[in-house]
Amino acid sequence: MDGIRIERLNKNYSDHKGAMFSVLSDINLKISPGQLVSVTGESGTGKSTLARIVLGIEKPDSGKVVLDGRSVPELKPSEYRQFRSKIQAVFQDTGGTLNPKLSVYHNVEEALVNLTGLSKSERKKRIFELMSLVGMDKKLLKVPTKQLSGGEQRRLSLLRALSVHPKYLVLDEVLGGLDLISQNSVLGLLEAYHKEYRFGCLLITHHKAGAYRISDKVLVMKNGRIAREGVAQ
Numbered sequence: 001m002d003g004i005r006i007e008r009l010n011k012n013y014s015d016h017k018g019a020m021f022s023v024l025s026d027i028n029l030k031i032s033p034g035q036l037v038s039v040t041g042e043s044g045t046g047k048s049t050l051a052r053i054v055l056g057i058e059k060p061d062s063g064k065v066v067l068d069g070r071s072v073p074e075l076k077p078s079e080y081r082q083f084r085s086k087i088q089a090v091f092q093d094t095g096g097t098l099n100p101k102l103s104v105y106h107n108v109e110e111a112l113v114n115l116t117g118l119s120k121s122e123r124k125k126r127i128f129e130l131m132s133l134v135g136m137d138k139k140l141l142k143v144p145t146k147q148l149s150g151g152e153q154r155r156l157s158l159l160r161a162l163s164v165h166p167k168y169l170v171l172d173e174v175l176g177g178l179d180l181i182s183q184n185s186v187l188g189l190l191e192a193y194h195k196e197y198r199f200g201c202l203l204i205t206h207h208k209a210g211a212y213r214i215s216d217k218v219l220v221m222k223n224g225r226i227a228r229e230g231v232a233q
């Protein structure tokens with residue numbers, strides 16, 4: 001069955017003295033296709049670890065992540081590449097996704113070339129449409145990304161992830177470090193795009209009010225466990 005299913009997930013790390021401690025305990029979570037699920041909670045409670053495990057960047061100690069019926073930790077490298085093309089991710093630190101030397105235009109175009117069959121003119125059309133949608137000045141298209149502000153880089157990585165119309169999207173603290181206006185504009189963009197394209201989304205954020213506003217379901221984590229699960233009002 002399609003969707004992301006997380007079952008009885010456990011993860012331990014060792015501290016600087018080598019003693020093991022539990023980061024995630026018995027996490028169960030389901031994201032149906034088209035559903036926007038937010039995970040919020042205090043710092044250090046395991047939210048980013050959960051995101052990395054969902055993306056297959058890290059392996060759990062026990063438990064399962066099943067994406068569209070396939071168990072992620074058990075994928076072979078060739079299957080993993082196919083899996084990664086279904087799921088896009090944006091992190092607070094955009095360094096891993098954006099190439100600082102490439103222009104804004106080429107950063108987005110690179111993703112479109114790799115992950116879609118769009119022609120050159122279709123790519124240009126989509127990039128221009130998205131620039132207006134995220135409220136970025138088209139003059140920035142030629143600028144190397146390293147010259148953008150933090151907020152602009154974050155918007156650009158979201159734009160890049162959305163441009164390929166992913167089936168699933170994992171967003172880890174994409175609002176962190178942004179001022180209130182930028183936070184609301186990124187949230188508004190996400191909400192509008194989600195309504196239009198209905199991708200399954202795991203949004204990890206400290207912005208509780210924003211999470212309740214735009215999500216189908218909000219989970220609150222505490223000490224590596226899901227302490228509360230609520231439906232957005």
Ligand SMILES: Nc1ncnc2c1ncn2[C@@H]1O[C@H](COP(=O)(O)OP(=O)(O)OP(=O)(O)O)[C@@H](O)[C@H]1O
Pocket residue numbers: 013014015023041042043044045046047048049050173
């Ligand atoms: N590779 C690692 N090795 C050891 N400990 C780690 C590792 N990665 C994370 N941790 C620890 O695991 C705990 C959970 O970290 P995680 O980043 O998942 O929390 P978080 O809820 O996302 O926090 P924040 O909201 O501050 O980003 C923290 O105590 C962190 O220091």
